[in-house]
Amino acid sequence: VQLVASGGGSVQAGGFARLSCAASGYSEDSYCMGCFREVPGKEREWVAVMATNGDPEYADSVKGRFTISHDNANNILYLQMESLNVDDTAKYYCAARAVSGRYCSNFWKWWNYWGQGTQVTVSS
Numbered sequence: 444v445q446l447v448a449s450g451g452g453s454v455q456a457g458g459f460a461r462l463s464c465a466a467s468g469y470s471e472d473s474y475c476m477g478c479f480r481e482v483p484g485k486e487r488e489w490v491a492v493m494a495t496n497g498d499p500e501y502a503d504s505v506k507g508r509f510t511i512s513h514d515n516a517n518n519i520l521y522l523q524m525e526s527l528n529v530d531d532t533a534k535y536y537c538a539a540r541a542v543s544g545r546y547c548s549n550f551w552k553w554w555n556y557w558g559q560g561t562q563v564t565v566s567s
Contacts, residue, residue, distance in 0.1 A: 444468040446537050446558035453564045454527050464520040464537030464558050475540050475547035476513055476520045477554065480533035480563075489549035490535070491522060497545035504530070527565045534560045 450462040462478065477492035491511035493499040499511045510523040520537055538554035540547075548554070 444539060444556045446539055446556055448535070448537050448558035448561045451535060451561040451563040453566065456528050456565055456567045458527055458565075459523070459525045460527060460563055461524065462522040462535055462537070462561060462563075464522075466518040466520065466539055469518065469539075469541070471541040473542055473544075475542050475554075476511075477538045477547060477549075478511060478520070478522045478535060479538060479551050479554075480531075480535045481560075482533045487536070487551040489551065492547040492549055494542060494545040494547050497547070500547070500549065502549070524563070527563075529565050529567050531563060532565045534562050536560045 445467050447465045454460050473495055475494050478490040479487050480490050481487040489502055491501045493511055508526045512521045537558040539556040540554050
C-alpha cells in the first residue's frame with residue numbers, strides 16, 4: 444500500500460488549504476483513512492478519520508473548520524482546511540488501515556500505512 448500526499452504549503456491566518464492523499468495497492472473493500480499532524484517536540488495528533496463506509500470524525504480543535512472526504516472511485520483522500528490559524532502549523536500525514544467494520548481509531552499507533560507528510564505553515 445502506498446500513500447502519496449500533496450498540497451499544504453504556506454498560508455495566512457484565516458486562509459484555507461487542501462491536502463490530497465492518493466492511495467494505491469489496496470485489495471480490501473473496507474478501510475480507514477485519516478489525517479494526523481505533528482509538530483517538533485509533540486506527539487503526533489489526530490485531525491480527522493473516516494472509514495470508507497462510515498462517517499467522518501474530527502478532533503475538537505478542527506471541528507467545524509476542516510472537512511475530510513474520500514473519492515472512492517479514485518482512492519483519494521482530501522482534507523479541506525478552512526479558517527486556518529497559527530496553531531494549525533504542523534506537518535500533516537495521511538494514514539490508512541484495512542478494517543472489517545467502521546471503527547477507526549484516533550490513536551496514531553493503530554494505523555499501519557503512512558504517507559510521507561506535507562508541511563502546512565500558517566502565518567499571522
